[in-house]
Amino acid sequence: MFRDWGVVGEGSRLRRSGPLVAPVVWGGLAVAWRLWCPLAREPGLPMRVATSVVFLTVGIGLLLGARGGLVRELARVRAVAEAAQQVLLRPPAARIDGLAVAAGQLSAARGAVVGGDLYEAVATPYGVRIVIGDVRGHGLAALGTVVALLGSFREAAHDEAELADVLRRLERALGRHLCERAREEHPVAEEFVTLLLLEIGPDGELRVLDCGHPGPYRIGGRCVEPVPVGDPLPPLGSFPLPADLVPYTAPRLLPGETLVLHTDGAEEARDHRGRFFPLPAVLAGAAREAPAELVRQVHTALLRHTGGRLADDVALLVVRNDRVRVPAQPAEPGLRRTRPTPSPH
Structure with a gap:
């Protein structure tokens, strides 16, 4: 069966980068909020709090996304290592x-x-x-x-x-x-x-x-x-x-x-x-x-x-x-030893 290893490698890279897509999107939205949203540029405590909440949420999302990807990758590597070690x-x-x-x-x-x-x-x-x-x-x-x-x-x-x-x-x-x-x-x-x-x-x-x-x-x-x-x-x-x-x-x-x-x-x-x-x-x-x-x-x-x-x-x-001890078997009748009959003389 023919397999294009370039395509396989590309697919593997896409799977590894998948967990980071959501945090990147969150980061883009946060930057857009800060640069282009008129509300984010308004002075005052409420807007500063809202901006801080947005960036804190993005930071947490980035950490959780990266951690989840690393945990899944570590689980895959550990499963392969355990299989190899069990064969050994x-x-x-x-x-x-x-x-x-x-x-x-x-x-x-x-x-x-x-x-x-x-x-x-x-x-x-x-x-x-x-x-x-x-x-x-x-x-x-x-x-x-x-x-x-x-x-x-x-x-x-x-x-x-x-x-x-x-x-x-x-x-x-x-x-x-x-x-x-x-x-x-x-x-x-x-x-x-x-x-x-x-x-x-x-x-x-x-x-x-x-x-x-x-x-x-x-x-x-x-x-x-x-x-x-x-x-x-x-x-x-x-x-x-x-x-x-x-x-x-x-x-x-x-x-x-x-x-x-x-x-x-x-x-x-x-x-x-x-x-x-x-x-x-x-x-x-x-x-x-x-x-x-x-x-x-x-x-x-x-x-x-x-x-x-x-x-x-x-x-x-x-x-x-767990082997069974085999008991000693009695001798066959034809092979049983008998006492010699004493001579009448």
Whole structure:
């Protein structure tokens, strides 16, 4: 379909200037009143008051017209930005291979839906693989690094049989991104990413690689406990990964249990008295909630605790094991072991 982009651009300019037409007309009438209306030139207090009222009305009209146009333009720009950011940090599917999943983020940057935190969960032939990370800094400046890492993870999670190789792919993607930035910006500020890479097997087995990131919490009933993640590796980008990468095997995620992954902005958030956010206590209070409701309650408690003034981005990813435990089946009659008949001798 052919489109005349000159005509489109002209139409866009006309739409943007539309809100200013009425104030301009008001201004023209006010000038005409002052210059050519005989009443406006008559001396005396009543005429001066009338002239002042006319110009005050015109001024208010100009301000309201300009403000309305700017508000509408800002709403359009924000809608486009939110759509782009939702594509970048898309919400995970509600169910992934028998797991109930929910995620959400609060950005410390005003006007931003996403910032320097990242998360993703995908079903692969090797199990459900999850990544959550925190780019140094926050806000829109960190989005380039988030894009590079999420794009690499979404491919590597399916391509690589070993979790360690997925992490090496992420390290290479971050290195390429930093090299590209170094060519565009000189010098580039030091940048690193704390990262937690996790794999949930079909039987609930947890395998973890932790690059300086806070460990997750496990919720079983109303009991909330930290999940061991082994000795942490350095954050990505600060030092090269060691040659020998062995994922840590954590206790299994049993049916009915919930795993809560988070960034450090959750536990480091403070109120006006300097008190840290009590994340384990809030999780215990919402332990019986579905993952999506649990995320909502934690976000609400965070905003209440900080008075709506976050110092850092906060990301949460909640996974509940909804797989049904298969009971042990009795042996078939023909295969049932019997005691040997004692010999008569």
